Amino acid sequence: MGSYDDLMAYQRQTEALAQIAGRLSWDRETVMPRGAAAQRSEEAGALHEVLHIRRTNPAIGDWLASASAQPLSQDGKAQLRHITRSYVRAQRVPGNLAAALARQTALSQFAWAEAREADDYAGFAPVLAEILALKREEGEALAAGGDVYDAMLDDYEPGAKAADLDSMFAALRPGLIALREAALGATPAPHVTGRFDSEAQMRLARQLVLVCGYDMTRGRLDKAVHPFSSGSGSDVRITTRTAEGDPFNCIYSTLHEAGHAVYEQSIDPAYALTPLGAGVSMGVHESQSRIVENQLGRSRAFTGWLYARMRDAFGDFGIDGEDAFYAAVNSLHRGFIRTEADEVQYNLHILMRYDLERALVAGDLAPADLEAAWNDRFEADFGYEVPVASLGCLQDVHWSAGLFGYFPTYTLGNVYAGCLDVTLREAIPDLDSHLAQGDMTPAMAWLREAVQRHGGLYPPRELITRACGFAPSEAPLMEYLEAKFGALYPAAHS
Ligand code: ZN
Numbered sequence: 001m002g003s004y005d006d007l008m009a010y011q012r013q014t015e016a017l018a019q020i021a022g023r024l025s026w027d028r029e030t031v032m033p034r035g036a037a038a039q040r041s042e043e044a045g046a047l048h049e050v051l052h053i054r055r056t057n058p059a060i061g062d063w064l065a066s067a068s069a070q071p072l073s074q075d076g077k078a079q080l081r082h083i084t085r086s087y088v089r090a091q092r093v094p095g096n097l098a099a100a101l102a103r104q105t106a107l108s109q110f111a112w113a114e115a116r117e118a119d120d121y122a123g124f125a126p127v128l129a130e131i132l133a134l135k136r137e138e139g140e141a142l143a144a145g146g147d148v149y150d151a152m153l154d155d156y157e158p159g160a161k162a163a164d165l166d167s168m169f170a171a172l173r174p175g176l177i178a179l180r181e182a183a184l185g186a187t188p189a190p191h192v193t194g195r196f197d198s199e200a201q202m203r204l205a206r207q208l209v210l211v212c213g214y215d216m217t218r219g220r221l222d223k224a225v226h227p228f229s230s231g232s233g234s235d236v237r238i239t240t241r242t243a244e245g246d247p248f249n250c251i252y253s254t255l256h257e258a259g260h261a262v263y264e265q266s267i268d269p270a271y272a273l274t275p276l277g278a279g280v281s282m283g284v285h286e287s288q289s290r291i292v293e294n295q296l297g298r299s300r301a302f303t304g305w306l307y308a309r310m311r312d313a314f315g316d317f318g319i320d321g322e323d324a325f326y327a328a329v330n331s332l333h334r335g336f337i338r339t340e341a342d343e344v345q346y347n348l349h350i351l352m353r354y355d356l357e358r359a360l361v362a363g364d365l366a367p368a369d370l371e372a373a374w375n376d377r378f379e380a381d382f383g384y385e386v387p388v389a390s391l392g393c394l395q396d397v398h399w400s401a402g403l404f405g406y407f408p409t410y411t412l413g414n415v416y417a418g419c420l421d422v423t424l425r426e427a428i429p430d431l432d433s434h435l436a437q438g439d440m441t442p443a444m445a446w447l448r449e450a451v452q453r454h455g456g457l458y459p460p461r462e463l464i465t466r467a468c469g470f471a472p473s474e475a476p477l478m479e480y481l482e483a484k485f486g487a488l489y490p491a492a493h494s
Contacts, residue, residue, distance in 0.1 A: 004070050004080075007063035008274065011083060014054045015273040021047050022230050026237050029224045052098075056090045075276065078457050082275035085158065092141045101134050105402045112400035121371040121389040128399060129367040132360055135402050139361065149361050152405030156282040157412060159459045162358065165408050168415060168474045169351045175478050176351075177381055179344045180332065183489040184383065189331035193318035198242035198250075200313045205240055205254040207309070212258040212292055213444040214238070215265050227253040229260040232279075233272040236264045247310065247317075248329060252293050259292030260285055262444060266452035281460040282406065286413020287420060288447065294343050294414075295421040295480065296443055300326050301435035309438070330488055334384065336391035343414075344481055348381045350411040353396070357404050416464050418477025420451065423468040 024044050032040060064084055072080065108127045115124035136148060143151035149162050202223070209221055219231075224239035231237055238261050240254040263279050271277035279285040296302055300322075307325040310317065319325045332342050338349040356373060359365035365373055374393035375386045386392035398406055425431055428442050435443075450467035457463075464472045 002070050003063045003066040004072065004076060007060065007067055007083065008079065010054075010057075010060070010063070011079075011275065012273045014051065015275070015277070017047065017051055017054070019231060019233075019235070019273070021051065023235070026230045026239075029226070029228070030222045030239060052090075055086065060087050061091075075270075075457065079275055082456055086275075089142060089155075092144065093138055094141065097134065097138055097141065101131075101138060101402060104131050104134055105400070108400045108402075109397060112394065112397060116390045116394040119388045119390050119394070121392075121394055122368075124394065124400075125368045125370065128370070131400065131402055132367060132404075135404050136361060139404075149358055149405065152361065153408065154405075156406050156409050157460060158281055159461060160281075160283070160408075160412070165354065165412070169354060169408070169411065172347060172411070172415075172474050172478060173351055173381075175482065176344055176348050179481060179485050179489075180348065180381075181383065183332035183344070183485060184334065186489040188333065189327040189488070190319055190324045191328055191331065192247065194314070194316075195244050196242075196247040196314055196317070198244060201242040201247055201250045202240075204247075204309060204313050205250055208251065208254050209238065209258045209261075211438055211440050212255065212262050213266075213441065213448075214258045214262050218265060219261060221254070227257050229257040229264070232264040232267065232277055233269070234265075236261045247314070251306070252297065255297040256289045256293040259289035262292070262448075263288040263452045266448040267455040268453050271455045271457075276456040278456060280454075280456045280458070280463060282409035283412035283416060284451070284460045284463060286410055287416035287464075288452065290413050291417040291420055291424075291447070292440070295417055296435060296440055298329055298343070299432070299435055301432035302438070302440075303329050304436050305438035327488055330484070332485065332489065334382075336378075336386060337395055344485055345382070347411045347414060350407055352377045352381060353398075353407040354411075357399070357407060360399075361404055415474050415477050416472055418474070418480050419464060419468045419470070419472050420447065421480060422476040423450075 021044065024040070024047070028037075028040055028044075060083065064080065064087065068080060108131045111124060111127040115121065115127075135152070139148035139151045142154070147162065150160075153160050153162060153165075202221075206221060210216070218234045219236045219238065221238050221240065223241060225241065227238075227240045229236065229238045238254070238257040240250055240257060242250045260279075263285060267277055267279075279288070297306075303326045304322040306329075307319070307322050310325075319328055330342070332344055335341060335345070338346065338353075341349055352374070356365065356370065356377070359373070360367065360370065371389060371393050378386050378392065398404075424443060424446050427446055428434075431443060434441065451463060454463060458466060461472060
């Protein structure tokens with residue numbers, strides 16, 4: 001057979017090994033014996049080395065050159081586009097730079113954890129400066145004369161440009177700040193009281209993943225310190241966590257991860273173990289988790305059903321009636337930590353990280369000045385002061401892990417979710433009557449057809465444009481947030 005088939009057979013094995021690498025990480029976070037850590041890191045290192053050698057194999061270049069001369073289907077062309085993209089990327093980064101980055105990120109994540117523990121940003125600044133210098137070098141190699149930040153962003157959101165995000169995010173910021181101000185000045189929402197048995201939480205979590213259409217015959221739900229979803233095709237696993245005083249942590253982490261996992265499970269099986277067989281970008285992935293968690297899972301209709309399930313599971317927990325429960329689920333309150341933030345303030349967190357990392361990468365902000373810049377921006381957008389660095393610029397692992405260009409995909413995901421939600425509600429006018437019965441089936445079927453089944457076939461922006469019939473914009477998200485939180489905190493519209 002031709003070069004295309006040879007290339008795809010080779011690619012399939014690489015994808016299979018990459019799935020195994022992912023499953024090793026899942027194992028480490030869930031069931032690995034504590035004493036196995038050192039051996040596991042050697043095992044994972046060996047596998048990653050094999051993957052690196054396969055991905056930079058010059059034979060790929062030869063196959064690509066002859067395969068691109070063959071007549072190919074739409075799927076085949078898309079496969080070549082993905083393979084070319086990652087091959088070119090691997091070629092552009094010199095081997096010694098890739099090795100230096102791997103070494104430095106391992107060291108700096110350790111230094112970050114220590115600095116966070118000690119609330120010592122000054123001690124961490126030189127470490128951040130080193131990782132930033134290496135990432136900038138890598139960005140310059142990848143950009144090949146183009147914009148360095150765009151090259152970093154492209155790793156997580158292929159085709160996205162900082163210039164587009166700039167205008168999207170600038171348009172969101174004033175509205176988000178206004179909603180935050182109104183809510184924090186209003187009467188606080190009711191909150192749950194009591195102790196929530198963690199086995200009962202897990203039973204509810206298992207019910208919730210089925211509501212989202214998650215296929216338990218091709219997945220499993222376990223506990224881990226940090227909730228995540230991993231794998232694709234016929235083995236997509238979810239983890240969640242329980243906190244005895246806060247049942248919403250488990251419920252909404254579970255819905256979020258189920259959104260990610262159902263996306264992977266819903267991709268056309270013909271794409272399994274090929275470059276098209278996974279979610280197309282971080283932003284699109286996050287749109288699928290956020291729409292399940294927020295636009296569907298935190299809706300008035302769905303929370304009405306959830307309230308009854310919670311009463312069944314936990315009895316009286318201090319919330320009287322569905323409206324009070326809806327307000328409790330959607331409470332906006334003060335806080336410093338991104339991962340604990342609500343739908344409004346979460347995006348303020350991301351906008352701030354985006355501006356700061358852009359300034360760091362451009363050289364307009366020195367790592368030594370990051371803490372002061374963070375604290376100023378936080379006070380401007382959130383309205384109160386950051387007391388210690390662990391609640392400020394040391395809270396996220398991302399930068400120490402060399403993840404520059406990653407943060408904006410979270411808000412981009414929310415923006416895409418806003419676009420998809422407005423389209424889906426038009427397509428399914430009685431959606432709320434289904435959600436009120438705890439039935440997400442029509443919504444999930446729509447998402448599967450419009451977005452999920454395509455895997456990597458279309459570039460992210462094109463995929464969302466096809467699904468919605470309009471180019472992605474921040475407007476639907478802002479309208480959704482203003483309608484929802486304007487009603488919950490009426491001062492917002494006074
Ligand atoms: Zn997510």
